[in-house]
Amino acid sequence: MLSFIGIGGAGCAAVDAMHRQDALSTLLSMLSHRETRGVACDTSEALLSLRHIPPECRVLIGRSRVKGHGTGGDVELGRRIMEEEIELLLRAVRRASAGGAFMLLAGLGGGTGTGGTPVVAERLRRLYSPKLFGAFVLPSRSEGMHYIRNVSRYGREVLESVDGCILLELGVLTGRGEELAAAHRELTETLRGFLSTFSHTHLMRELRGKTASVAYLRLRAERIPLRDVFFRMLRDRVFIDTEGLEVEKVCVLLTGEARAVYGESFARKWLMERLGAEVEVHMRDMPGSKYLSAGMIITGVEGVMERYALQKEERRKGMPEDIKSLLEDIRL
Ligand SMILES: Nc1nc2c(ncn2[C@@H]2O[C@H](COP(=O)(O)OP(=O)(O)OP(=O)(O)O)[C@@H](O)[C@H]2O)c(=O)[nH]1
Ligand SMILES: [Mg+2]
Incomplete structure (x- = not known):
């Protein structure tokens, strides 16, 4: 627990x-x-x-x-x-x-x-x-x-x-x-x-x-290709910019009416190519359920922290004005 x-x-x-x-x-x-x-x-x-x-x-x-x-x-x-x-x-x-x-x-x-x-x-x-x-x-x-x-x-x-x-x-x-x-x-x-x-x-x-990010999407359980579920998640529900990151693995858990989704192997390949990572899909079938929930874990995103490392220039911008000008004077 x-x-x-x-x-x-x-x-x-x-x-x-x-x-x-x-x-x-x-x-x-x-x-x-x-x-x-x-x-x-x-x-x-x-x-x-x-x-x-x-x-x-x-x-x-x-x-x-x-x-x-x-x-x-x-x-x-x-x-x-x-x-x-x-x-x-x-x-x-x-x-x-x-x-x-x-x-x-x-x-x-x-x-x-x-x-x-x-x-x-x-x-x-x-x-x-x-x-x-x-x-x-x-x-x-x-x-x-x-x-x-x-x-x-x-x-x-x-x-x-x-x-x-x-x-x-x-x-x-x-x-x-x-x-x-x-x-x-x-x-x-x-x-x-x-x-x-x-x-x-x-x-x-x-x-x-691991350092991971997660996504979540809940849909009405109407027949839908799994690739479309993944597409929507990547477009609207992934809150980490995966560009330039070395994603390791994507694990998806679908909960709901299993018959509502189709095309798993196609979707898995599509996602693998999009993120350049291993993809694992699990389904927890709840027959008769009106909704389908998809949870996703994307591991291998620690590189994102580098985006928050300040460059020297940026650090200087945050300094008080008098110290900044003092530094300029020293450089001159
Ligand atoms: N997702 C989410 N983020 C929030 C929320 N409130 C603040 N944040 C963000 O979290 C970051 C830190 O803010 P806070 O959590 O308010 O900071 P704190 O830990 O309370 O620290 P102090 O208020 O400075 O003592 C900022 O980027 C905020 O925009 C919230 O309700 N939800
Ligand atoms: Mg606070």
Whole structure:
């Protein structure tokens, strides 16, 4: 069983979405013999206005330091607050989780998620020697360079604190002109949908030692070529730019009316050629189901982090004006 811990705004929003119950998620969790449980921890009072997480699973930290306003992108402050108040989070984790395996969810670039995640990972390891995974949202350049700079500086540390992770890039959506709030919702729903489709055992097997991205699509179960399902997923639901990445493997799990899809070997070959990777397709047949859900894991995407490594020029752009001109003077 995998327990979820959201850290910071993005992570807490994802855990909140997982607490939302509807008929489909209830059915899917019954099928995979598990419940989706998770705790959410933030330095911002926004945590208190989330809609679905039960109160005992919300942990507000850093009240004395930031008065419920978040760290404003200060990673070292996020780290310090987590170190000081981690017991509050651990108490909630002990109540809500079965131990064994955890997934830490956060947006990278902000102070609470980026600073807090490695602290939580390290403590969980000491306490439970668990399997530890991550699901991280990468910021968009349209949010300004501060978040990007934080990812450049601290991103590796966060990724290395877990044994495998999922990455989703906000920039894929904002780069198409999507509003930030809508992009947030889309990524949060992707994680929720995906995590409700894949069994945790299967997910952990695929993620172990890997950096992956995931996609999710739900369709009405009308007869459709599987290639079209894959095409739609790549076009609309994959939130990582796979261009230039050395994708290793794509694993797809279809849940629903098996008779609704056809052309599996053609579709598999098509996807293999598109991504230059091994493709595995699994079907969980639910005869009579009105919907077909497709979850996809794309492994081998760690190269994406290089896009967040700042070039010298960019680093300089983020410097205060007086230091920049001082540097220019030295060069002259
Ligand atoms: N998918 C998704 N991403 C979000 C959401 N909220 C924020 N993000 C993104 O996550 C990244 C980090 O932001 P936050 O999670 O708000 O930062 P934080 O960890 O709370 O850190 P501070 O607020 O700086 O203390 C940014 O790129 C945000 O755009 C959300 O609800 N969903
Ligand atoms: Mg925040």
